[in-house]
Amino acid sequence: VTGQKVEVHVESIMPVRPKDTLCLLNELSAAWFTAGWDGKRTVSPPPGWEKVGSDQLPVSLVDPVHGIRFFMGRPSVSPSVPHTIYRGREQSGDLCWAGFCLELGPLDGVQEWLEARYCIGFTQGVCP
Numbered sequence: 001v002t003g004q005k006v007e008v009h010v011e012s013i014m015p016v017r018p019k020d021t022l023c024l025l026n027e028l029s030a031a032w033f034t035a036g037w038d039g040k041r042t043v044s045p046p047p048g049w050e051k052v053g054s055d056q057l058p059v060s061l062v063d064p065v066h067g068i069r070f071f072m073g074r075p076s077v078s079p080s081v082p083h084t085i086y087r088g089r090e091q092s093g094d095l096c097w098a099g100f101c102l103e104l105g106p107l108d109g110v111q112e113w114l115e116a117r118y119c120i121g122f123t124q125g126v127c128p
Helices: none
Strands: 005-013 022-028 035-037 048-052 059-063 068-072 076-078 083-092 095-104 113-124
Touching (some): 059 083, 059 095, 068 095, 095 113
Antiparallel strands (some): 035 059, 059 068, 068 113, 076 113, 083 095
C-alpha cells in the first residue's frame, strides 16, 4: 500500500488443465460505489459484470456521496496469457459488491508458474 494505491502482485504455482482460467477479484460495497466513471464524469453503474476494453483503462467506479473514485490500472501478466478485465456491480438481497475482475486464461501451455501485477487506486474529489 502506497498513499492512495494498492499494488497487487500475485504469483501462482499451480497445475492447470487446458481451458482453465484464474480470476482475481477486487470488490468494495455496492452501497457506496453506485456509479461508473467515463474519464470525465459519473455515468450509470455497470449492470453486473461488463467487459472493459484496453482503451478504457484505468477503469473506475464512483462513490458520488463522498467523491471517491475506485479504479484499476493496466495489468502486467507473465508468462503472456490472454487476460480480460471486467467491471461490475450488484446490489440485491444478499449481494452487495462493486469492483473489478482480472480474468487470466485460458491458461493453455502454462505449466506451473504465473505472475500478475496491477494497481488498485483511490482518488478523492474528482466527481462533479
